[in-house]
Amino acid sequence: MTENDKIICPHCNHAMSKWASPGESTWGEGIHFVCFNDECPYYKRGWEWMKEKYNVNASYRHHYNPETNASNPIPVWDENALRSKIIE
Numbered sequence: 301m302t303e304n305d306k307i308i309c310p311h312c313n314h315a316m317s318k319w320a321s322p323g324e325s326t327w328g329e330g331i332h333f334v335c336f337n338d339e340c341p342y343y344k345r346g347w348e349w350m351k352e353k354y355n356v357n358a359s360y361r362h363h364y365n366p367e368t369n370a371s372n373p374i375p376v377w378d379e380n381a382l383r384s385k386i387i388e
């Protein structure tokens with residue numbers, strides 16, 4: 301993988317952002333990719349789903365770990381959550 305390779309979110313077709321994993325628990329350390337598009341249907345749908353299922357105001361974004369080649373939702377509590385870890 302080169303610097304210029306873009307990881308595309310399968311839900312909205314936007315380029316995902318490089319994101320520094322906090323290295324806690326299940327996430328593992330290193331560079332991950334997260335879709336920070338606020339119009340992403342996956343993220344937008346998440347608010348309703350979390351409210352219905354858990355009665356919380358939260359959502360999740362599409363997240364990809366290149367080390368394990370796994371895609372998982374990553375929980376967010378507002379639209380700015382996790383953005384401080386974006387790597388430009």
Ligand SMILES: [Zn+2]
Pocket residue numbers: 309310311312313314335336337340341342362
């Ligand atoms: Zn997306």
